[in-house]
Amino acid sequence: MLQLDIASKIADLVLEEGRALGVNPLTVAVLDSNGHVQVLKRDNGSNGMLRPQIAQAKAWGAVALGHGGRLLAKRAELAPAFFAALDTISHGRVAPVPGGVLIRDAEGQVVGGVGVSGDLPDNDEKCAVAAVTAAGFTPDAG
Secondary structure (H helix, E strand, O other): OOOOOHHHHHHHHHHHHHHHHHHOOOOOEEOOOOOOOEEEEOOOOOOOOOOHHHHHHHHHHHHHHHHOHHHHHHHHHHHHHHHHHHHHOOOOOOOOOOOOOEOOOOOOOOOEEEEEEEOOOOHHHHHHHHHHOOOOOEEEEE
16 A cells, blocks of 8 residues: 555655756656545646646556556557547546556555656656655556
């Protein structure tokens, strides 16, 4: 189980990593293993009305499908009809792009997911991976 204080720490670490890398201001969502939002934070200047929803959709898709956003993006290219159906089934809650990262514990179990939005998807993913690692978990970006 991902504790609230750890989820908040991961979100803070994402924002710190983004600042250290000099990327655009970020929005981060940390979800538990059931896909429920535990923490949602926006850095100062993280503009765009949809940033929170994009961050949540990156994390939710990873948790719901058990794969990081990078692998989901590859699968979406190979099976566009399936992902179009998945969009309908999930009510638009899946964003199959880099920036959605699973959080795995020492035993390899998924304890949550983190989604980041605000910069290029590769940079969003870098910040999520660095934060999950710094918090003592194993990131799974796909």
